Amino acid sequence: MDNGNIYKPIKAKLLEVIEESPTIKTFVLQPERKFSFHTGQFIELILEGVGEAPFTPSSSPLVKEKLDITVMKTGFVTQRLHQLKGGETLGIRGPYGRGYPLEKLYDKEVLVMGGGCGFAPLRSLLYNLQAEQERIKKVTFCYGSKSPRECIYEPYIEELRSFPKFEVMRTVDEADETWTEEVGVATVLLDKVEVNIPNSVAVVVGPPIMMKFSVQKLLEMGYPENKIYLSMEKNMSCGLGKCGHCMMGEYFVCKDGPVFSYDEIKDKPDIWK
Amino acid sequence: MNKYYTLSRQDWEKTLANLINQYHIYAPLSYNGHQDYELIDQDSISQIVYNRPKPATPLKTFFLPIEENVVNIQPPTHTRVIMGVPACDLEAVHIQDEMYLNRDYVDPAYKKNREAAILIGTDCHSTQEHCHCTSYGIKPYPQTNHDLTLSLVEDTIYLYINSPMGESLAQAIREIAPLEDPTENEIQHLLDKRSQVEQELNHKNQGLPDYKKTGELVARSDPGIWKKYAETCVSCGACATICPTCTCFLLMEKPGFEKVRHLDACQYPGFEKVAAGEDPLRPLYKRFYNRYMCKYVWKPEKFESIACTGCGRCIEACIGKISKNELFLELANA
Numbered sequence: 120m121d122n123g124n125i126y127k128p129i130k131a132k133l134l135e136v137i138e139e140s141p142t143i144k145t146f147v148l149q150p151e152r153k154f155s156f157h158t159g160q161f162i163e164l165i166l167e168g169v170g171e172a173p174f175t176p177s178s179s180p181l182v183k184e185k186l187d188i189t190v191m192k193t194g195f196v197t198q199r200l201h202q203l204k205g206g207e208t209l210g211i212r213g214p215y216g217r218g219y220p221l222e223k224l225y226d227k228e229v230l231v232m233g234g235g236c237g238f239a240p241l242r243s244l245l246y247n248l249q250a251e252q253e254r255i256k257k258v259t260f261c262y263g264s265k266s267p268r269e270c271i272y273e274p275y276i277e278e279l280r281s282f283p284k285f286e287v288m289r290t291v292d293e294a295d296e297t298w299t300e301e302v303g304v305a306t307v308l309l310d311k312v313e314v315n316i317p318n319s320v321a322v323v324v325g326p327p328i329m330m331k332f333s334v335q336k337l338l339e340m341g342y343p344e345n346k347i348y349l350s351m352e353k354n355m356s357c358g359l360g361k362c363g364h365c366m367m368g369e370y371f372v373c374k375d376g377p378v379f380s381y382d383e384i385k386d387k388p389d390i391w392k
Numbered sequence: 393m394n395k396y397y398t399l400s401r402q403d404w405e406k407t408l409a410n411l412i413n414q415y416h417i418y419a420p421l422s423y424n425g426h427q428d429y430e431l432i433d434q435d436s437i438s439q440i441v442y443n444r445p446k447p448a449t450p451l452k453t454f455f456l457p458i459e460e461n462v463v464n465i466q467p468p469t470h471t472r473v474i475m476g477v478p479a480c481d482l483e484a485v486h487i488q489d490e491m492y493l494n495r496d497y498v499d500p501a502y503k504k505n506r507e508a509a510i511l512i513g514t515d516c517h518s519t520q521e522h523c524h525c526t527s528y529g530i531k532p533y534p535q536t537n538h539d540l541t542l543s544l545v546e547d548t549i550y551l552y553i554n555s556p557m558g559e560s561l562a563q564a565i566r567e568i569a570p571l572e573d574p575t576e577n578e579i580q581h582l583l584d585k586r587s588q589v590e591q592e593l594n595h596k597n598q599g600l601p602d603y604k605k606t607g608e609l610v611a612r613s614d615p616g617i618w619k620k621y622a623e624t625c626v627s628c629g630a631c632a633t634i635c636p637t638c639t640c641f642l643l644m645e646k647p648g649f650e651k652v653r654h655l656d657a658c659q660y661p662g663f664e665k666v667a668a669g670e671d672p673l674r675p676l677y678k679r680f681y682n683r684y685m686c687k688y689v690w691k692p693e694k695f696e697s698i699a700c701t702g703c704g705r706c707i708e709a710c711i712g713k714i715s716k717n718e719l720f721l722e723l724a725n726a
Contacts, residue, residue: 125497126462126643126651168647172667194667210649327670354666356643359497362656363640364664369690374496388685389672 125359128165128210129154131186136205139271143236144201145177145189150211153183158247159218159240159350159378163358164188164200165210172196173215173355173373175240180247186211189239189271215358216377219244219322219348224255227320230312231260232333234305234325238262238271240350241324245279252284259312262289263305263329267298288312305329306336316341324350327391334381344382351377351390396574396582397551397562403569404549408437410568411473415510418454419475420447429454429474441476442544443517445532446703450636451481452488455505456655462501462643463650468508473561475512475542477534478703480525482513484636485537486697491639501653510557513538515582516589517545519596522704524717526593528603530701533586543582550574550582600717601724603698607688609723615681617726621719622677624712629657631706631714632683637691637699658682684716 131148138144146164156162158180165171172194178187192201229248233241241260248258260279264270270289279285288308290301301307305325321342323333330349337347353365353372360374368387370376384390399407411417412432420427420441427441428448454474492502513534516523525532534541539558543550551571553559565571601609632638633655640663642656656663659679665671673679691699707715 124463124465124500126500126653128649130649165645165649167649168645170645171643197667326668352666352668352670354664357641359499360494361491361497361499361639361641362643363658363686364642364656366658366664366686366690368685369693392670392672 126212128163128212131209131211133203133205133207133209134185136203139189140269142192142269143189143271144192145187146200146203146209148186148188148209148211149184150186154186154211154214155183156180156214157218158221158243160214160216161240161355161358161373161377162186162188162211162213162215164190164196165212166196166199167208167210169199170196171210171212173358175243175350175377177239177242178246179250180243181250189236189242191236213358215355216373217375219247219350219378221247221251223348224248224320224322225251226254226256226318228256228314228318229258230314230319230321230337231258232305232308232321232323232325233260233262234329234333235264235269236271237325237329237350241322242272242275244322245285249279249282249285252282255284256318257284257286259286259288259314261305261308261312262287263291263308263325264289265292267291267295304332306332309333309336309340320346320348322348327352331391344385345380347381348378349381349384351379351384353377395553396579397553397571398574398578399549399551399565399569399571401544401547401549405437407565407568408432409434411564412437414470414564415473416468416470417473417475420444429476442542443514445516445518445520445523446478446480446705447476448634448705450484450634450703450705451477451511452484452636452639454509455485455488455492455502456639456641456653457505458655460501460653461646461650462499462653464648465501465504467504471508471510473510473512476514477511477538478514478516479530479532479534480523480701480703481636482511482534482537483525483530483698483701484703485511487637487691487695487699488639490695490697510540510561511538512540512542513554515541515543515586517543517585519589519593520704520708522707522715522717523593523702524597524600524704525702526590527597527600528698528700528702530698531586532589532593545578545582545585548574548578550578597717599721599724601720603688603692603700605724606700606720607692609720610684610688613723614726615677617719617723618681618684619677621714622680624714625659625676625680626712627659627661627676627679628711629659630709630711632657632659634705634709636701636703636705637687638683658686
């Protein structure tokens with residue numbers, strides 16, 4: 120940030136609120152000046168006088184004028200965010216942390232696994248991979264959600280499926296009569312994926328329980344620990360590696376992460392809690 | 393620079409009476425056997441406590457106040473001269489600086505508080521029950537992070553200049569009272585006092601594991617010991633609040649996109665709780681254990697500075713009467 124104070128946000132106008140599911144909305148923001156981030160980095164989104172919370176943008180890192188933040192209604196700040204209609208002024212601090220290691224994905228078959236609102240940060244990665252598709256062998260995107268109604272970014276799924284190098288597989292825990300794809304927890308998709316594991320890298324983002332079982336399964340499939348990348352959800356408050364709330368062993372998740380390879384964190388305490 | 397000077401206590405107090413017009417001078421004052429840093433005025437100059445450990449509040453609260461607006465920053469109105477700072481608190485400035493002035497993110501509120509302070513360290517000429525700085529390789533007299541050392545022996549003030557800022561303060565003193573050269577005997581007397589206190593500390597803390605060893609002991613400890621020692625913990629956070637090296641904080645959002653920082657403690661419930669509900673530190677004993685892992689295992693992996701200076705305040709402050717030294721002795725003898 121160039122305003123000299125690491126705690127001072129830049130302002131951003133809320134252009135539009137998109138309802139993605141009954142509990143998830145996307146907030147389209149226009150920062151007061153161009154805003155750059157590396158895919159997988161996060162920001163602190165500030166509701167003036169109310170609070171701030173960390174979110175990884177769900178828009179393309181190549182777009183500097185606008186920023187999409189997809190938010191699940193789950194806590195104090197997010198409940199208030201969900202009441203916004205558009206036109207309000209919010210604050211942004213960041214970007215913070217270490218994002219997805221794009222260079223490690225080049226020339227690879229990338230297996231991207233998302234669960235629930237974990238699709239949000241992954242959409243930013245997928246946009247980035249689309250833009251650089253000539254450098255990627257292929258991308259298999261596995262997405263798990265509770266129900267068809269909870270599946271987010273429907274139009275984007277269609278767009279992604281039109282890209283030859285991108286394959287999309289989806290599952291829901293509980294299907295309804297409209298659902299034509301898989302049924303079961305996210306890991307059932309891993310039984311169906313066709314990837315050349317020695318030349319593959321996996322990226323997993325989702326609720327802790329989904330990440331835990333996905334990692335287990337990926338290890339069984341033969342993925343080395345250092346080829347599995349995870350975006351960790353911890354209580355990232357300051358974003359600066361100072362406040363201490365997101366410590367995971369000696370790591371400050373906000374500064375050393377939030378993206379880690381599994382071998383970096385497997386021995387840290389309570390990584391799935 | 394790097395030289396001892398003396399002046400009489402009377403001249404020193406006369407100097408202080410003059411300097412308080414220019415600086416905000418904080419020094420230890422004593423109440424009912426306890427002492428703390430207080431803003432000195434004309435009436436309290438003669439009551440300043442010299443060479444006695446240690447102010448109840450750690451030095452850190454000058455740099456990291458319990459509550460401070462970190463967006464709308466109000467710099468101190470005066471340069472602060474902080475007297476009577478013991479070595480344990482001065483050593484703790486290393487990790488505070490590493491945390492708040494690191495090259496990635498300089499914390500502007502901390503920086504202005506730090507820059508507004510002239511630190512006058514003091515030799516400890518006595519010890520308190522739980523003092524154990526020497527167990528962690530720290531001498532009971534100032535070695536780093538201070539501008540001047542000041543001691544009082546038999547109505548003579550001894551000054552040792554340690555920095556250009558210390559020199560400029562000495563210059564301000566010279567304008568009011570002359571600084572004399574001490575005799576070699578006087579200097580020797582001071583040095584003898586230092587080694588006497590050091591020996592006393594070494595003796596009374598015999599068997600206490602050193603800082604490196606504490607990390608090894610915590611890392612390979614059995615969970616049972618943490619449950620046992622946490623039995624009387626009430627999560628009040630006093631240990632962390634009073635600790636010179638604990639620096640965690642909470643940010644509170646205010647109107648106008650301002651933010652107020654409050655000192656926080658991992659001992660409080662919900663410290664690591666995320667919005668979705670996961671809370672790795674939900675059980676109280678895990679919070680208790682977390683603080684030890686942080687100080688003796690994780691911080692040493694991540695920081696160059698020591699994360700416990702052996703001041704013993706956490707033992708004094710604990711209403712559950714938990715002694716970390718007893719804990720370490722038990723770990724060491726397990």
